[in-house]
Amino acid sequence: MPIHTSPNYWVLEMRHTAYAFGLNKMGLLSHCYWGKCLPFVQDYPAPVEPVHWPSTDGYDHFIPEEYPGYAGVKYIDPVLKVTYPDGVRDVVLEFQDFTTTASPQPTLDLRFKDSFYPLQLTLHYRIHEEYDLIERWATLENLGNDPVLIERAFSAKWTMPHGDDYSLSHLYGRHIDEFHLKREALTPGLKVIESRRIIPSHRASPWFAVDRNASEDHGEVWFGTLAWSGNFKITAEVTEFASTRISIGINDWDFAWRLLPGEPLVTPSAIGGYTSDGFGAASRIFHDYVRDRLLPHGKVLHKVLYNSWEATLFDVNEVSQSKLAAIAAGMGVELFVMDDGWFHNRNLDNAGLGDWFPDKVKFPNGLGGLIKRVNELGMDFGLWIEPEMVNPDSDLYRAHPDWVIHFPTRKRTESRNQLILNMARAEVQNYLIETLDKILSENNIAFIKWDMNRGISEPGWADAPGDPRELWVRYVYGVYHVWSTLRQRHPDVIWQSCASGGGRADFGILKLADQVWVSDNTEATARLSIQEGYSQFLPANTMEAWVTDWGRELVPLEFRFHVSMCGLLGVGGNLLEWNQAERQVGAELIRLYKEIRPVIQFGDQYRLISSQKNGYSAVQYVSKDKNEGVLFAFRVHIPDPFNLPMIRLRGLDPNAIYSVEGFEQPRSGLAWMETGLKVELKNLQSKVMKIHRLSA
Numbered sequence: 001m002p003i004h005t006s007p008n009y010w011v012l013e014m015r016h017t018a019y020a021f022g023l024n025k026m027g028l029l030s031h032c033y034w035g036k037c038l039p040f041v042q043d044y045p046a047p048v049e050p051v052h053w054p055s056t057d058g059y060d061h062f063i064p065e066e067y068p069g070y071a072g073v074k075y076i077d078p079v080l081k082v083t084y085p086d087g088v089r090d091v092v093l094e095f096q097d098f099t100t101t102a103s104p105q106p107t108l109d110l111r112f113k114d115s116f117y118p119l120q121l122t123l124h125y126r127i128h129e130e131y132d133l134i135e136r137w138a139t140l141e142n143l144g145n146d147p148v149l150i151e152r153a154f155s156a157k158w159t160m161p162h163g164d165d166y167s168l169s170h171l172y173g174r175h176i177d178e179f180h181l182k183r184e185a186l187t188p189g190l191k192v193i194e195s196r197r198i199i200p201s202h203r204a205s206p207w208f209a210v211d212r213n214a215s216e217d218h219g220e221v222w223f224g225t226l227a228w229s230g231n232f233k234i235t236a237e238v239t240e241f242a243s244t245r246i247s248i249g250i251n252d253w254d255f256a257w258r259l260l261p262g263e264p265l266v267t268p269s270a271i272g273g274y275t276s277d278g279f280g281a282a283s284r285i286f287h288d289y290v291r292d293r294l295l296p297h298g299k300v301l302h303k304v305l306y307n308s309w310e311a312t313l314f315d316v317n318e319v320s321q322s323k324l325a326a327i328a329a330g331m332g333v334e335l336f337v338m339d340d341g342w343f344h345n346r347n348l349d350n351a352g353l354g355d356w357f358p359d360k361v362k363f364p365n366g367l368g369g370l371i372k373r374v375n376e377l378g379m380d381f382g383l384w385i386e387p388e389m390v391n392p393d394s395d396l397y398r399a400h401p402d403w404v405i406h407f408p409t410r411k412r413t414e415s416r417n418q419l420i421l422n423m424a425r426a427e428v429q430n431y432l433i434e435t436l437d438k439i440l441s442e443n444n445i446a447f448i449k450w451d452m453n454r455g456i457s458e459p460g461w462a463d464a465p466g467d468p469r470e471l472w473v474r475y476v477y478g479v480y481h482v483w484s485t486l487r488q489r490h491p492d493v494i495w496q497s498c499a500s501g502g503g504r505a506d507f508g509i510l511k512l513a514d515q516v517w518v519s520d521n522t523e524a525t526a527r528l529s530i531q532e533g534y535s536q537f538l539p540a541n542t543m544e545a546w547v548t549d550w551g552r553e554l555v556p557l558e559f560r561f562h563v564s565m566c567g568l569l570g571v572g573g574n575l576l577e578w579n580q581a582e583r584q585v586g587a588e589l590i591r592l593y594k595e596i597r598p599v600i601q602f603g604d605q606y607r608l609i610s611s612q613k614n615g616y617s618a619v620q621y622v623s624k625d626k627n628e629g630v631l632f633a634f635r636v637h638i639p640d641p642f643n644l645p646m647i648r649l650r651g652l653d654p655n656a657i658y659s660v661e662g663f664e665q666p667r668s669g670l671a672w673m674e675t676g677l678k679v680e681l682k683n684l685q686s687k688v689m690k691i692h693r694l695s696a
């Protein structure tokens, strides 16, 4: 097994990288190494031993603990904070023993106990060897009789090699403007990236990358994420003694957990990796991992879908949808998705949420007629739902006003005229499971878009069995429970995660959803940047992208298609208003997409020229066997005269000969990568070019 153990030192070895830690003389689990594999186990550095420290400094500046609890003279940002029943707020962990298991992946578990109180902590390290990834989580158990209050329980602390000259990359944004990449120097102090909205949110993504002078293709990058679809927190700390560390876990803001005997608290997984090949390699590692290890249908080629939202808004009925469906099918669309507006009393966003049965006026005979029509046209059928929500104007709310998250003495703040169901409550979970199971059982539904359209307010839970602040976590458990139960009952359905666009895009939800609605912004030039940010940690085969009418006066249809073809192509424009020529162009590009989609959905992605930084950008996909590739180039707006940069391809076999569509002369992979090629484009022009290996 690639885990080297001794009574007090452990090395996790993966394909190219290794991670080492051990107990020092104080008995503290000290981080020792995270980088390239070293030839011999003895090569890995020993744990840091205590030295004399001035009375004003805690020892954790010098001893980088793997999982520091708040205790003693530790002034660094801890990952564990506990209050014992007698009021003691100091957690002293002593190592007990360790075990290893070989399957499903090699895993090392280290057990600790508080030196006085009956609290047990297990640190788990699972390695994903071929991806050079380490998965870490922690389990807290109460071995006594009285509840222990957990005030912070992160999943991991990651320590960088000693130094204070690192940069942090992270993603931030807003509704209809998600996934901006920000790279900034880390300086002494604490930088916090977090969500307080009960979903990861548009505002920040649970992802980080730390580097020292890395670029897209070169340099050391330590990167990580959290498999969690709720409030998260990332803290990046540079201590006054030049130690740089990242903590990641469930946000402890407004959090508390009454740990009861017999009910362990298991943190979500933090997944971290190291590469010396730059940000692009870090992204590709995560892309592979998500596709191979997380997605329920990671090996399934996604269909070209049509979504009715921007075309018909709430005005859906059998006639309007059938008309759109007929045109969509004629263009080669394979899956027709009816968005919001189909259920009881849903004519605007002010009523209906919660009543998940077809509206009698719009669908007097249920959804069967429309689905039959869609199926006859040769397409699968998909449906929009927003299970976690309720409008006050709904039968559900009238029957169960207490099911929503609220404080009894406060006004229930509505957002988009809706309130949030308390998904932590079993009766809410059961209602949703039964209602949604009924729709899925009675209809031939192949696809569900699961939406979530507001942030939380008044986070109360009046009759909570534990601490009401457990809501932040138990809500997410509730979502996972409902979703996974429905998945088990309907295993072939493809699910999409949407939260007003990309508000819930994380490694947790991608164990349930196969794809993400990345943004409500479907304007193609904005979308280019949003998609590039998304690709930092999530793969193209999860990135649903519709071609819509947004910006059609300015941006050519072909350009809009090319942007969407960089992920999972969908169409969302009002096809009734597309003329024959436009439908023809659409059909042609859908045909092309079907040809190249295996490379885009399953291949390696290379961000050749950044669209977030440049008006002229390029992105390339290469099949795993390096035989096929696709190159996209886009020019948004650059004043003339402008000398467009060369595009240097990536990921080809240097010794093989490749042709690139539009270029007469085949060349070696090395030549395409080193000297590049020039794609002349005018403003708002784009091009897609197939790359093909001609010889070995």
Ligand code: GLA
Residues within 6 Å of the ligand: 309, 339, 340, 384, 451, 453, 498, 499, 500, 501, 517, 520
């Ligand atoms: C959200 C989604 C949209 C659409 C609407 C429907 O805004 O992000 O794609 O489904 O809800 O109300």
